[in-house]
Amino acid sequence: MSADTIKLRLAGVGKRFAVAGKPDAVAVDDFSLDIRQGEFLVVVGPSGCGKTTVLNVLAGLDTATAGTVTIDERPIAGPGPDRGVMFQDYALFPWQTVRGNVGFGLKYGPAGASLSTAARNERIAHTIDLVGLKGSEDKYPHQLSGGMRQRVALARLIANEPDVLLMDEPLAALDAQTRTILQDELLRVWGQDRPASERRTVVFITHAIDEAVFLADRIAVMTAHPGRLKTIVDNPLPRPRTDATRALPEFQALVQRIWSLIRDEAYRATVA
């Protein structure tokens, strides 16, 4: 497979929500974007601009009211284990412990079908360790802090090793240090050290611009009301990216550029 294969394609996608007694709310309008196989695409934009809506359409949880959405050139008709989702509100199962949540897809879904029980448990333990939750395996979600819950949700996604990772502000609730560590881990899971053709495909929503610049191959900037794609910024920073990357003048310059792109939008969305 060439590195330029299109994995996900959004063509003229629109999403309206019916609102009782009012005209439909246009959440997303005429949104077109090709996401390449093995690409790390980050979406930024002001709150309420339709980022989660786009992600839900890609996940197959919501249907677009206009346009087409495809994966590997086939229309997306519903959710599937090839596209793992990390939800903005985590959606952890309250009756499952940390271990049960992380292993949910492996145990009850197709993701773990080819694994022995031992291999499955090994992967669960490894993933829990990866997000720094060792020692909390037997706790229930209501016994965890917000940041810990977010890490459980991240581990649950990673443990299933889906082809495509759709992540909605996955690190937003974490402290700066943990966030930095998990950004590195995420790049490793994605396949930063592998050739582009062997990487997973990631669509990652964030409000943190430095995070976007650190992680992304490309950054999609959205505008609000209606949610549209404003522009796509290529990120030429070399890989593998490390702590040294953040110190590069190019890094700072790119952060500034993205910020100036969304600043007006952010003001408009906040004041409006």
Next chain:
Amino acid sequence: MPMSPVARTRVGDALVYARTMLVFAVAWWAVSRWTDNPILLPSPLDVLAAMGDLAREGELFRQAAVSFGRMVLSLAIASALAIPLGLAMGLSKTFEAIVDPTVELLRPISGIAWIPLALFLFGIGNVLPVFIMTYAAFFPILLGTVAGVRAVDRSLVNAARTMGLPTRGIVTRVVMPAALPSLLVALRLGVAVAWTAVVASELIGAPSGLGYAVEWYRELLMTPQVMSFIAMIGLIGYICDGGVRLLSRTLTPWAPKRA
């Protein structure tokens, strides 16, 4: 030895409880002296003595066991019918539309209202009280299951769908555990109404049980015995409620704490 705060409140609770009971017993004793009619209102000491006799002879526990067994059987039958039906109604709007009118028509009719008809059908025996109690417990359990299934967080179902669970897996691994707390609340209500119905149905339609014993001793004008059995009914109802709450805590340690 200094007491932990928890132990102190426990002791405090027990004291309050004992004081309330004492006030109640003294008032009862005073009224019984004043009315001076042991058939209408025996003194608490007579009741205590009668209770002691009945306990020694074993009749108190024998009748309690019979009633309790009937209630457990009734709850099992009611659950076996109401839970699958409620699950289906909660999952499918179409199915609910078919079943709901019948349910809504029957629900306001109390179990006790069926006793005369049940007497024709089943005669006096074990079947009648079990039928009435099953009927009574059926509706709260059904409605609790439907409500529980309805209230399942969509985002949890979505999460499971993105992990590729088949419909069956979503029902057993997401909908059912998510609805369990609501179901347990409903079961608690079911126990309460079934136990209320046990006495009424045994009063008329059974040759044994606590309700039957109450009626038997009433006819003999042995009021202290009547009151002993009534006290037993209250006690068992109380214990059953505690049992269901304990069951909830054990089955759903993850649920937010309820009173």
